[in-house]
Amino acid sequence: MFEVRYTDLAARIGRLETPHGAVETPAFVPVVHPVKQTIAPQFLKKMGFDLVITNAYITLKQYGDEARKRGIHDIIGFDGAVMTDSGGYQVLEYGSVEVEPADMAQFEKDIKSDIPIPLDKPTGYGLPYELAKEYVGTTLANCDTTLRTVGKTDAIWIGPVQGAEHFDLVEHSARALDDMGFQMMALGSPVELMEAYEFATLARMIAHAKKAIPAKPVHLFGAGHPLTIPLAIALGCDTFDSASYMLYAKDDRYMHANGTVRLGELAYLPCQCAVCASYTASELRSLDRDRRMVEVARHNLHVLKAEVDATKQAIMDGRLWEYVMQKARAHPKLMEAVQLFANDEFGYLAEGTPAFKEKAIFFFDAIDQHRPEARRYRKLVSEFASRKKSLVLFPEGEVHPFYSTRGFREIAKKFPDAQIATYNPFLGIIPAEISDVFPASHNVTARAERDVADYPTFVESLTGFVANNGFSDIMAVADPFMKQAIAEAKLKARVEDYSDHVIERL
The missing domain is CATH 3.20.20.105 (Queuine tRNA-ribosyltransferase-like)
Incomplete structure (x- = not known):
C-alpha cells in the first residue's frame, strides 16, 4: 500500500x-x-x-x-x-x-x-x-x-x-x-x-x-x-x-x-x-x-x-x-x-537521515550543529577509546581526511606517541583515526567568527573526549574559538597552547 x-x-x-x-x-x-x-x-x-x-x-x-x-x-x-x-x-x-x-x-x-x-x-x-x-x-x-x-x-x-x-x-x-x-x-x-x-x-x-x-x-x-x-x-x-x-x-x-x-x-x-x-x-x-x-x-x-x-x-x-x-x-x-530541531523532541529526524551521503554537507549557522549527521558523528566520537596519554588538538583545514594532510604528518612526527585530533565547531573533536568517516570527511564549513556560547555541543564533545580517555597532557593549536572552549570547559590549566607556533615548529 x-x-x-x-x-x-x-x-x-x-x-x-x-x-x-x-x-x-x-x-x-x-x-x-x-x-x-x-x-x-x-x-x-x-x-x-x-x-x-x-x-x-x-x-x-x-x-x-x-x-x-x-x-x-x-x-x-x-x-x-x-x-x-x-x-x-x-x-x-x-x-x-x-x-x-x-x-x-x-x-x-x-x-x-x-x-x-x-x-x-x-x-x-x-x-x-x-x-x-x-x-x-x-x-x-x-x-x-x-x-x-x-x-x-x-x-x-x-x-x-x-x-x-x-x-x-x-x-x-x-x-x-x-x-x-x-x-x-x-x-x-x-x-x-x-x-x-x-x-x-x-x-x-x-x-x-x-x-x-x-x-x-x-x-x-x-x-x-x-x-x-x-x-x-x-x-x-x-x-x-x-x-x-x-x-x-x-x-x-x-x-x-x-x-x-x-x-x-x-x-x-x-x-x-x-x-x-x-x-x-x-x-x-x-x-x-x-x-x-x-x-x-x-x-x-x-x-x-x-x-x-x-x-x-x-x-x-x-x-x-x-x-x-x-x-x-x-x-x-x-x-x-x-x-x-535542536530539541530531543525532534530526535526522530535522524531515523530517516542516511548514514552516508555522496555530497558534502554544509555547515553555516549554530543550528547546524544539531543536524542528524553531526549528532551521529559526535556520538561516535563519544565512544572512541584512545590508548595514548597525550592529546594534540589542531583546527580542521580544507583538506579531508585529516590524516592525509601535511599538517598531520608534521604533528605525528613531532609527537609520535600522542593522540592527534582536529576539531570543528559543528562536529566537535575529530580523532585522526576516524577523520575519514562521514561527515568528518564530507563537509564544507563556512568561515566565520563564532561564539562558543552558541555551540554547547562542541564544549560537550571536548570535555567528554578528554574525560573518557584520561589524557595527562593536552597540547592545542588553538584558534579563538578553541580558546573560548578551553576556558568554558575549565581545561585552561591542563592545556599547553601552541597557537602562536606554526606547525613546522611544533
Missing part, C-alpha cells in the same frame, strides 16, 4: 497505491469543489496532480443517490485517485452536520472514494484541554463506528488525529487510531495554527504524532502555503491538501517561492510558468475578474507543485536540511520552528 523509496530527515519519497492508481509522495492535494470546479480536475491531472480531495458531505447534500450511482470520480470528472473529507471542516465552522458517522461512512464507501476520511470532531486551535479531550473522544468513537460500518474495503481509510496544541492528546489520538487499524493518518486542526503563523506549535504537533505513528503515511490538512511545504515534508508529512491556490486567487494574491504578494504590488512576474510567460504584470491585472482569478489560480498551482518538486529533489540530493533552513529564513516564525 505504501512503499518508501528515498528518505532524508523524516521526509519520504514514496509510492501510495490506491484503487485508482499510484500516487508519488510527498504530494500536494488540490481541493476540488464537488459541484462547481473553476479549475477543471482534468487540468490538474495534466499538471501532474494524481490525487485530489473533495467534500463528501457537500456531495451527499447536492447529489444524494445520484452520487451513489455515478461515483465520486464521475461526479467531479477526475480519473485519478480521490480523497474525500466527510464534513469535518463544516463541523469546525458550524459546530455540527446533519448526518451520522455511520451514514457518512457508508456514503463514502458507496461513491467509491479511494482515500475516505471518517466524520471527525476537529479540536481547532485554542480549545480548552477538557473540551479538546472530549472532541478527541468523539472523533475516536466516530472512527470506530466507521470501520465497523464499512467492513473490508479496498479504500485507504484515514484516521483523523486530533488534539492540536495539546500534544498528549495528539499522541493518544494517533495511537488509538493505529490500534484500530487505520492504514493512513491525517493531522487535523492545523489551518488555524498556520493562519496564526504558529509554525513552532505546528512542528511540535507533527513531531508528537510521528512519535506515535512513525511508519504509516501521514496527511496534513490545510497546508497550502509554499513556505510551509518543505517544513511539513521534512517533519514527516507525506500528503497535504488546500484550496489556497483558489482562495488566494480570489483575493488577487500571487504565490511565489517565499510567500504571497498582492497582484497590484507587482511590476514584474517573477515566474516562467505558462501563465506568467503569457502576460506581463499589467496585462494580468487588466483581465476581467473571473479570467484573472483562473489565471492566478493556475499560476499558484504551478508554484505549489514546483515547491513540492524542489523539496523532493532536495531529498534525492541529501540536501533537505539545507533547503529547509534556506526556506526558514523567509519568515521569522518559520525560523522559530526550525530552531526546535
